[in-house]
Amino acid sequence: MRSIINYLKDIFWGVMSLLKGLKVTASYFWRPGAIVTEKYPENRKYLVMFExxxxxxxxxxxxxxxxxxxxxxxxxxxxxxxxxxxxxxxxxxxxxxxxxxxxxxxxxxxxxxxxxxxxxxxxxxxxxxxxxxxxxxxxxxxxxxxxxxxxxxxxxxxxx
Amino acid sequence: MDKIPLAEFIKSLDSDLEIKEGKQFTEVTVPPSKLHSLASQLRENDETLFDFLDCITGVDYGHDLGVIYHLYSTKFRHTVVLRTRTADREHPQFDSVSDIWEAANLHEREAFDLLGIKFASHPDLRRLFLNSSWGFPLRKDYVDNDIITW
Amino acid sequence: MPFDIYDFTSFTKWIDTSLENAMSPFWTTVTEMAIAGVLFILFYAVVGLFLVYAERKVCAFVQNRLGPNRLGPYGIFQTIADLIKLLFKELIPIKNADRFLFNLAPYIVIIVNFMVLGAIPYAKGLHAIDFNIGIFYIIAVSSMSVIGVLLAGWSSNNKYSLIGAMRSGAQIVSYELSVGLSLITMVIFAGSMQLSVIVEAQRTGWFIFKGHIPAFIAFVIYIIAGTAETNRGPFDLAEAESELTAGYHTEYSGIKFAFFYLAEFINMFIVASIAATIFLGGWMPFHIGTWEGFNRIMDFVPPFIWYLGKTFFVIWVIMLFKWTFPRLRIDQLLTLEWKYLLPINLVNVLIMAFIVLMGWHF
Amino acid sequence: MNNEWLIIFFLIGAIFVGVVLILSGIIAPRSINPQKFEPYECGIPTEGGTWLQFNVGYYMFAILFLVFDVETVLVFPWAVVMKEVGMAAFIEIVIFFFILGLGLLYAWKKHALIWE
Amino acid sequence: MEEKAKDIITDEQQEYIINIGPQHPSTHGVMRLVVSLKGEFVLNVEPHIGYIHRGIEKMCESLTYPQIIHLTDRMDYLSAHINNEAVCLAVEKALEVDIPDRVKVIRTLMSELTRIQSHELFWASYGMDLGGQTCYFYGLRDREMVLDIFEETTGGRMIVSYNCPGGVMYDLHPNFRKRVKEFIKHFRKVLPEYDDILTNNVIFHGRTVGIGPLPLKEAIAYGITGPSGRASGFSCDVRKHEPYSAYDRVKFNEVLFTEGDSYHRYLARVEEMRESMDIIEQLIDNIPEGPYAVKMKPVIKLPEGEYYQRVETARGELGVFIISDGNKLPYRVKFRTPNFANLSVLNHLVKGFKIADLIAIFGSLDFVIPDIDR
Missing domain, CATH: 3.30.70.3270 (Alpha-Beta Plaits)
Structure with missing residues (x-):
């Protein structure tokens, strides 16, 4: 019995951990504001380097x-x-x-x-x-x- | 264990050893023949328990070749420096300590690779970085034939 | 019914009759086949190119990047440029490779793709082959693409490829079962293996809603097993980049590599469209009970769009899998199948049968 | 639409690959360099043969797979008629799956489900 | 035909030998592992190193002490600042110079930032080694913020060359405090995401828990230091046991585990990022005023003797051993680099595990190849 409960627990925690990971990536997918790419050759004109x-x-x-x-x-x-x-x-x-x-x-x-x-x-x-x-x-x-x-x-x- | 008793203790192991208090550590000069036995005593003894081999440095002293061992005890947090040297530049050889500390394996191979110091009964003494036709670059008389100039 | 306004049956019938009037029955069939062939090749190429682009964009957005953005607006021509580049790349024959199998492998993966694509209902009447054992056929044929992978890895005379091929063998022997059993769950529910019948049975509600819990479990298992079957996402052991550099297609260059790449994406499309067809109602629009106004609006969206929308949603989920999870190890892969998915699946089939028997579904 | 349509899908697949391969063969450049034809192994020549006897480690799984896959095929016709036959079909499949499950449990307990 | 049959028979007795590296995605540089396999199981791994050996120790013998510093950047390029600091500390100790408090605090802050960015890159690349490609971009995204802080103050992003004997090259940039605080705030927010996406992932657990366990005794015998050693319970944090710079005035925990498997080696690094943030938060608001460097003689000559200085880099204990004969050039310089020592355990760890585990173990030891080759 114990082993069956553990088995079900494993499944539950496994799925939960996977969902948590998916939550992070999916939330970034819907947040284009979080994009950090530097548009390098285009931003040459206003690119300010550290002094x-x-x-x-x-x-x-x-x-x-x-x-x-x-x-x-x-x-x-x-x-x-x-x-x-x-x-x-x-x-x-x-x-x-x-x-x-x-x-x-x-x-x-x-x-x-x-x-x-x-x-x-x-x-x-x-x-x-x-x-x-x-x-x-x-x-x-x-x-x-x-x-x-x-x-x-x-x-x-x-x-x- | 304090510094003074450490020196005294090592003296008690072998009274012939040349022991001096350096600026940082207790420094022991060992003849090559006694190196292995002293190292294993320092490793096993409950008073010293140097279980962590920090560093093995091969040195070219000009006419002599030497090896310097930094030993560290994880229990007492003290360090001892073992020094040994030989005048034989053609076939310099010391006893390997890789059976006492596994960490010595790579360090000794490095010393062999860069200085040509051999370690007797080392399990796998091959060149580490360079190929076998290369000289021993860390020796002071090493001449580099392929210096690229700009 | 209002949502039969977009019915392709009459359209195809019209083509058929007008052709029959013009020529003999044999030539009619040949012409129809030619038309279908050209259409499918076009469809294949467009879907392939779009999926490669979509994958890049999805992974870029997930990773806080922009993705392709140089060629054309938002970089939409990037994949076409890549295709042209790959066409111009040299095909390198590898020394001591098994030349015949080496060249055969890309044929197998692509042919399998086409054969499955033909059996999928895209909209009412847009259905090339409608077997009465459709699900059976799809399971049987789609699992053959792994054989292409196996051949590619084996014939390359490369150690990484060989290990990759062996791993793909492990994938054959595991995820086949889960796909089959999770589809059986829905076959019980629909009482038929014909895809058009299954879709038609979802007119009153998608199976994933009608069959509630067991259908949902079956759906999740199907997605997991389908991802594994396509050699994608966390199950890309056969090409495990960090261990085997590129796994089974290490030695393939130029357009031959592109075939494997394309086949992987089309496989994903196939898995997603089967999921959409069987669990999410195929080309059926989304209806909420008896809310007539809402249902009427939904009906005006063409069924092909519904189908594509559902498929791309599933594809999006599968892509998120790939870009979120670390890769499984070979024994984890087998453990997941044999110790988790298979027992759950067996129990799930029984539960589903019981629910159908008792009529506890919607 | 008839089942001979399968042939057309087989053919268009083959034609698609063939035509593109021929096209690529015509337009792609070719250069001869013996190093290039070596199998890739991180830039180092391979040691020993590639096609050695290889311990694949899922022999037991393959046998189990065969067993279960055949069972799955048997279940498909059952699934189609389940609704019509009713309770008798359900009881039958419970017994069938029970035996199947026992088989799986046996393999599990015998540690056959461990990659070796 | 007969010959072929003979081949097959002899082949049976052979091990399946595979080269991983020098051009391989997961060796993180040019290192070659010759792996003998039996099926998917690893029988033996032999690292072949030296592909980027530059002879730094030999080069040091013809450079003055301030010039040596810039070479140490190139050893463990991810703990560049800490390496610099080690040489500076050795020279300062030899000359018995009193270092201003401000310099000590600046060095500590920079060291901890270096440690964070190094561990972030470890996290990123470890995720990628195990197939979670997205981790790489999240890790680099946050690492860029630290690199920006570095660039603003030192002018270099990765190779900072910020230390000089007696202090640091330039004063902190006025924006430094603000940026560091911004970074800490941001990083505290994203670290739970790191945990969600990798640390607590069930697949990741399966890939790393119990893989390549290293007991404490062996960790000490093989000389494994740094987070890898501490994951085995080897209390080897030089910052704790021989505090240098300003480590004696901050409170932090030495992250210690006992399991010593890949997962805990990974976890030790993630936890160390948290500890490093604590250290930075303790120091950032009370950087003492004062000069940022002591005036040294234009030509630095170390008195004759031997000097050994240990520091804790992001990967373990770096020992700088200088033998001076009283000239302006050192007689012999030896770097006891952490990765070189950690490499020795690789073969011992991977035996009997699968080829996928080899990558997991190799990644969890967090090698930087130039640090091995020097």
Missing amino acids: RCKGELIMPHNDKNEHNCISCGICQMSCPNGSIEVIPKTIDTEDGKKKRILDKHIYRLGQCTFCGLCVKNCPTHALAFSTKFEHAVFNKALLIKVLNKPGSQLKKGVEQ
Whole structure:
């Protein structure tokens, strides 16, 4: 007798548990408001990324085409993967001294792991992360970027 | 069990052992020949009861190869570090502790794979990650021939 | 009766007579068969494409997603695009496979589909074959699709497929019984195995309401066993994705895979339409007692729509099963059948017989 | 409508599959690569044969199924005439199902209903 | 013909060998299990690993301590933050730096959020392993909320790289508290749905209860830690026994069961999500003010010696063992990763169960393959 009651109980609880599960899924089916899909390519125009999002490394330039990089090479040293290469050049300043300025700041996006050590360690805040996250390219060579814009200058007042 | 009695207790098991109080744990240096017997004593003894093998680390000390065992007791919540080393770089061999702790099986295979340290009477000593023609990459004299440069 | 306004009998009769006037009886039959064949292929394709789309949308909504939404409004052309893609895919012959059986398997599953589809009453007069042993025939033929699955798995020369095939064998030996017994319950009630008679008997009320508790139990068992027979939902052991990657159709590529995919959906449609026909009154409209105004409004909905509505409701339920429950293990599958469904079914048949005998039904 | 209509459904099924297969065979591309014809086993060549003797484990179920399926076939005609014959038919089927149920119970208690 | 007959006879004695992986839906990564079967029953399982071995331990020997941290993200990518924390704690312990309270609380909060998102993914993928595909989407839906919290504060979603020796890289985002509270509120609401759809489901019970039982003695001997070990009754929560960061100031229960089967391994994780929410609720309203990092020397050199630090990741005990020779580069770094240790028990557990149970057991141990391979 006991076993028959248990048997019926099993059936009852089994069916109840299944119905509970069905209740959840069916309720979601009738609630289109719960849909969380991001309509990604369409929402590009009004897509707002979080301000700290580590999309890719950039070197902010102001409107006079000036950057903060003094080509000290700390970012290059602190990068764990060797994705940064700072190529300095020496120029003669107006008062006749030799001065080391940035020639090329090469950034290999394909090697970057977005650890943020370069941005954190930069003494002059010359580097930052942009929120651009669409990195797909057809040619690997395009992943090697030069961060300083052509003809850019060191911002006045940034100490060497 | 406190730290001091633990060291003393291990000393009482074998007075030849070199025992020192490290910053964190009691550290015992064992000659390879005594390793297995000491490990099984530590495991079985009611005073120590190191029933949990935390970690086995193979180390290349330059000229010596060594293995470091972190043992932990789930009852007394204390840890002991066993160290052993050998100068034989060609055929470094220690006794396997995988019969004392089953967990040692994979850890020892890993040490064999990456450092070439053999463990006698290990049930299944094969390369774990790498294929058999590979060198032993965690050795300090390992030279990688296929470094890919960008 | 007011709801016979949509009667296809006169329409088919008219075609028949006008054809007979034009040609000899033999050619009349051939032409009729050709027309029916084309219509059924069209129906098959449309239902298949729609069900694939519906499945995607149902599962997407259940999972808080949008589902296909790129091709056409709400992505309705997605399945057509998929079909075209599958047509353009390479058919890969597998090394050492049993070539004959490998190619035979998709034929079997599709032919079985067609043979069952022909025996289903879609509306009054829209009924290709009306056997007096209709239920018997449907049970017999529809269970053959599992043989296609078995052959596909066996012939593929693939270990996953073989295990999948063996599992489908287990499914044959279990859920056949439950389907049969739950339909027997309703045969007792209707006193006939002819589908058109059964539908006609539900003019005064659907069997699921007339037969109340035992009919409802039979309905639930039928849905469970039918889901199992179609290799779907929590019973998709033969293609158990997480263990056997794709099970019996691992090695099928391109359009051959599409056949199995399509057959699975049409099988689901068949199960649902049998459930709709036998339990939910087929193409009969929904009536409430003697409430004439309501009944009259219901009558104006065409019977084909009623039939489709009921069928798609059952399909929706079966789809929810798939997207809610975890998969059963092989021994759970057999336990469910032999220890739960079969005894309940046997008792249910007796209860139903007793109720019919006593006239306790509505 | 006659029963020879079955043939037409058999035929349209076969024609449907055949035509689509031929169509696909014409328009689908073909490329030869020996690796592609290997059976899929997660990208690793298979070890050992595929068609080995395989322990399917539902032998007892298959026998039981045979028994019960034959019984079901017997019950169908009964179900059709149940209403007309009345009480006698009901009593008969109770006895029939009782014996059948005993058989199932026997198998159950003998642990034949356990997957092995 | 004769030859063929001979083949069949010899075949009879063979086991039926099947590869599961490296390209398989339920190995959660590139891992290969060579399974010997007899019918549907598993005779033996041999894991073949190393498909994504990257030699992190070797790489660490040529990187400075702050640089090592970003590699640990890649081991157990689902407990990325906790892995980072382990290295930081080891370095800080070696240098005997005093860590501000704020950092401790931030780290604890982040660790617990990490644990929740990891267990959510476990729940999601375990449901999918057993065929309940919808679970996957519900789990990911709620996990996205945690990832949003991470992204807002750290800039990374999964690979956060938020720790640095001496503190964290940036301060918490002003929205952090609000978002966490929103998430907890939402999550408390959906957890009963999780239970309805999977935990209490009768099919799920049938699939997992009593499958792959692991007694306490064996759990300890095999070194099974984390929720898998605690399901067997092995009290191995490092947060309880060797509290680090702010775990000594919060109250929480160590989730312990005794059965140790797949169901309880699963249940331990679900319960841990509740415990983690409790911890977060205790801390979220009283994050102390203060600096978010201590100023460290630009070049971190650990004094000569050996340093061992245990932390509790979402999968078990992670041990970071650093041998320093006083340079800025470590001499040897060893990660005692939880998944590597847990892997050793797999063969022992699945013997005699069916191939479907293999998936259930494998899933319930919750492997992250890069953590095994390192």
